[in-house]
Amino acid sequence: MKARVYVTLKAGVLDPQGQAAKHTLGRLGYGEVEGVRIGKYIELTMDETDPARAKERAAAMCEGLLANTVIEDYRVEIEPEDADGADGAASEG
């Protein structure tokens, strides 16, 4: 089972990497860019068949290692085991 984890800086936390990207984009001709925030996108492959359990474990991994919860938020999505025919919902179990 796969989990997708999105780790983003909390609102109000400075993002120097994003600011540098915004500046460079402006210089490259992308003046319409008003803001850039850069976070992490993590794909976890897990030996786990229960989507609820997988989500719970992935959230625990975020708390323990993958995110710095003082300054970052995270969101976990579980990808259904059989992608074909499935409709985006976690239907394993």
Added chain:
Amino acid sequence: MKARVYVTLKAGVLDPQGQAAKHTLGRLGYGEVEGVRIGKYIELTMDETDPARAKERAAAMCEGLLANTVIEDYRVEIEPEDADGADGAASEG
């Protein structure tokens, strides 16, 4: 208008950061983790009202700066301007 950009390493490209995270997760008791791939999640705020144009410009930014297309893939999603009441589709314009 907001664009969400996902930058991921192409299949077959080594991900030392992901391997280190996998190793550490195993040590922390998350032995069910079989693989970790770490990419970037970028939120762009753009002064642009046409979603098709915004998507095209964001893709050009990926090609030019945000992704290293030799080793990385990217995907762009456009967020509708008015989030409330909208249904996840880009309906601006």
